[in-house]
Amino acid sequence: MSETAPLPGVLVVDDTRLDREIIRDSIGAGLRVVDCGSVAEALEQLSAERFELVLSDLAMPGASGLDLLERMRRDHPDTDFILITAQPSIDSAVQALRMGAVDYLCKPVCQEELALLVQRTLERRRIRAENVHLRDLLATVEDCRALSASLEPAEIHAVALDILMLRLGRERGLAVFRRGDKLDTQDVAFRGYDDSESSRLRTELVGEKPLDLADLPHAELATSGPLCRALQEAGLAESRLLVIPVHGRDGEGGVLAVAEGNQLFSASQLEISRLVATHAQVAVQNAERYHQAQERAFIDDVTGVYNARYLFAALNHELRRAQRYGSPLSLAFIDVDRFKLVNDNHGHLVGSRTLHRIAEVLGGCIRQVDTLARYGGDEFTILLADTGLEKGMLIGERIRAAVANALFESRGPEPLSITVSVGVSAFPAHGNQPEALLDLADKAMYRAKSLGRNRVSSASDL
Numbered sequence: 001m002s003e004t005a006p007l008p009g010v011l012v013v014d015d016t017r018l019d020r021e022i023i024r025d026s027i028g029a030g031l032r033v034v035d036c037g038s039v040a041e042a043l044e045q046l047s048a049e050r051f052e053l054v055l056s057d058l059a060m061p062g063a064s065g066l067d068l069l070e071r072m073r074r075d076h077p078d079t080d081f082i083l084i085t086a087q088p089s090i091d092s093a094v095q096a097l098r099m100g101a102v103d104y105l106c107k108p109v110c111q112e113e114l115a116l117l118v119q120r121t122l123e124r125r126r127i128r129a130e131n132v133h134l135r136d137l138l139a140t141v142e143d144c145r146a147l148s149a150s151l152e153p154a155e156i157h158a159v160a161l162d163i164l165m166l167r168l169g170r171e172r173g174l175a176v177f178r179r180g181d182k183l184d185t186q187d188v189a190f191r192g193y194d195d196s197e198s199s200r201l202r203t204e205l206v207g208e209k210p211l212d213l214a215d216l217p218h219a220e221l222a223t224s225g226p227l228c229r230a231l232q233e234a235g236l237a238e239s240r241l242l243v244i245p246v247h248g249r250d251g252e253g254g255v256l257a258v259a260e261g262n263q264l265f266s267a268s269q270l271e272i273s274r275l276v277a278t279h280a281q282v283a284v285q286n287a288e289r290y291h292q293a294q295e296r297a298f299i300d301d302v303t304g305v306y307n308a309r310y311l312f313a314a315l316n317h318e319l320r321r322a323q324r325y326g327s328p329l330s331l332a333f334i335d336v337d338r339f340k341l342v343n344d345n346h347g348h349l350v351g352s353r354t355l356h357r358i359a360e361v362l363g364g365c366i367r368q369v370d371t372l373a374r375y376g377g378d379e380f381t382i383l384l385a386d387t388g389l390e391k392g393m394l395i396g397e398r399i400r401a402a403v404a405n406a407l408f409e410s411r412g413p414e415p416l417s418i419t420v421s422v423g424v425s426a427f428p429a430h431g432n433q434p435e436a437l438l439d440l441a442d443k444a445m446y447r448a449k450s451l452g453r454n455r456v457s458s459a460s461d462l
Contacts, residue, residue, distance in 0.1 A: 007032040008122050009051040013042040013068065014084070015060040019107070023055055023084075026111035027118045039063035039071075046076050052125055053102075053118065058085040058092055066092065069099050080121055084109060133268045140167050140272050144279035151287045153177055157246065157254050158189045160280035165191055167272050168242075168265070170258050174201065176211055177246075177254025186210050186254075193236070200234035216245045216255050219277060221265065227257050242270075244277045248284045250292075256280070300374040302352050303359035311373035311381055315434040318371075318383055322427050329427040330384040330392030333441035334362070334399065337419045337453040339378035346411040354408050354418065361406050365399045381441070389426035389458065396422040396456040404454060419454035421445050430459045 010027060012035040014020045020035040027033065034051075036042050038060060045051070054072065056065040069081050083096040086107035093104035102121050105114060143163045150156050157175040165173050172192035186206045190198045205211050211226050222228055222243045231237050240260040247253040256277070265273075298310035306314070315331070322329040336342075336358060343351040355378065362372055362380060371383040382399075384392050400422055408416035423444025425431075430440045440459035448457035 006050075008053070008125075009034070009049065010118065011036070011042060011045055011051045011054045013037075013039065013054060013056040013060075013065070015057065019057065019084075022109065022111070023114065026109065026114045027055075028115055031118075031122075039065075039068045042068055043071060043075075046072070046079070051076075051079055053080045053082065053121055055082050055084060055118070058083055058087060058096075066096060066099070069096060069101060073100050080125060082117065082121065129268075133271075136167065136268070136272060137275060140275050141279075143167070144276060147279050147283040148286070150283060151290045153248075153252055153254070153284050153287050154187060154189075156280055156283045156287060157256065160246065160276055160283075161189060161191060161256050161258075164242075164244075164256060164258055164273060164276050167276070168258055168269050169263075170261060172238075172261070173256070173258040174205075175254060175256050176205055176213065178213070178252055186213075192259075197234065197236055201230065201236065204230040204233045211255075213245070213253065213255060216243060219244045219274065221260070221270075227255070240265075242273055244273055246277060246280045246284055248281075248288045250288055252288050253281075253284055303356050303374050305359045305363065305380075306371060306373040308373060308375050311371070311375065311383070312434060314371045314373075314383055315437070318385055319427060319432065319434060319437075323432065327386050328388040330387045330389060330395075331425050331437045331441045332382040332384065332392060332396050332399065333375070333423040333425075333438070333445040334380040334382070334420050335445050335449070336378035337421055337449070342416065342418075346416070350409060350411050350416075354416065357406070357408050358403060358418065358420070361402050362399060365395065365402050381438070387426075389424065389429055389460065392424045392426055393456060393458055396424045400454065400456055421448040421453050422456040423448055423459065424456065425459035 007030065009032045012020050012023045012033060014023070015037050024033050024035060034045055036045055039062060042054070042056070056068050058065040065083055072079055072081055081101045083093055083101050083104040084107060085093055085104060096104055103117055105117065140163065143166070146159050147156055150159065154177055157177040161173050161175040174191065175189045176186055178186055188202055188205050190201065193201060211230065216226070220243050222241045225243070227241055227243055238259040242258045242260060242265060244256040245253070246256060298306055300307040318329055339351070342354055359372065359374065359380070362382065366372060366382055369385045373381050375381045384395060387395070400420055403418055403420045406418070408418050410416045423441045423446070425437045425441035425444060427437060431437055440462065443462055444457040444459045447462060448455040451457065
């Protein structure tokens with residue numbers, strides 16, 4: 001993503017053609033020079049395109065150079081002005097300086113002096129612009145500190161979009177990002193779009209055919225592509241979009257997009273956008289590492305499923321959700337029958353492989369929204385979201401049968417046959433506290449063992 005910086009523009013205003021040509025010849029190459037013969041023409045040119053510097057004669061038919069300067073201070077305050085006067089008195093030149101002119105020259109102009117003055121004025125503008133840009137970069141870095149403070153990718157994208165909008169002075173933008181560890185789902189944040197526009201855009205970006213973020217590998221000023229098509233389909237086409245992908249290391253990430261509107265992006269603004277993108281990308285990668293470390297702390301090394309620490313956090317969360325929405329929740333407590341014999345007869349290596357294989361079988365019996373955890377030793381638990389006791393018992397029976405029909409590796413030629421005993425408790429029938437549900441499911445599991453093992457028992461039968 002780059003744009004070539006345009007040549008500095010110089011507007012020469014003089015009613016005498018010869019004087020205009022002398023000035024043009026004097027100020028040298030490397031500039032975009034336009035000349036005109038009156039203040040009216042000059043104002044038209046200033047309205048049509050950008051100029052860094054105006055060189056104007058003082059006395060002209062109609063409006064004078066001072067009249068032009070007065071209008072410029074109001075309508076084009078960022079453009080520098082040099083007065084050229086043939087009058088023997090310098091009162092008007094002094095007045096021009098008081099009104100904000102950079103300098104003045106007397107006719108006939110010395111070509112070397114004029115060239116030096118123009119060069120010095122443009123160099124001063126360049127340095128001033130660089131200082132402003134450096135201040136903007138420092139302010140952007142300060143704004144980006146908010147990114148490093150967040151560990152949620154959705155928040156990172158929304159904050160990065162806000163920083164971009166502020167620093168680029170734009171009104172409309174959006175961010176599309178993946179939601180947490182659910183890499184197949186996306187969400188979107190909007191800025192500057194009303195509710196109806198946001199709804200239409202959401203449908204195009206994350207509806208039935210979500211945006212493929214892999215199609216956006218590089219930052220660019222885009223006039224076509226998936227984001228531009230989505231805006232067009234929503235009836236919100238933009239002339240150009242500044243598109244900035246934000247990539248994590250493991251599939252996390254998203255894309256920021258800012259509409260250019262009527263004011264073209266400058267080279268310094270593009271640099272600012274790259275700076276924000278860099279900070280956002282680092283923040284997303286930090287969030288990835290944090291969540292991976294957090295995930296590892298909740299994963300059982302032997303089976304690869306969640307551990308008891310995660311189970312208690314998930315059980316608290318699911319219970320609060322069930323209480324809030326009045327939805328059911330079941331808990332299955334699973335114990336491997338006579339697992340000690342597996343370790344004694346085949347060794348602990350086979351025992352560990354057996355536990356890992358059991359976890360695979362259990363995982364194949366439940367939904368993605370359910371939570372499988374190794375409680376400890378040869379015990380497993382499964383949180384069954386939005387599942388009442390009756391359905392929980394059916395799932396418990398499915399689990400029992402699946403394990404009983406599975407084959408497990410042994411140390412000898414014959415595979416092992418493994419069975420499990422399952423106890424099931426449910427909210428709200430058996431309590432509304434995690435400890436109560438776990439205790440009753442555990443007791444129901446022991447009842448299943450006492451009845452002969454390889455069974456499913458309900459906490460209601462205790």
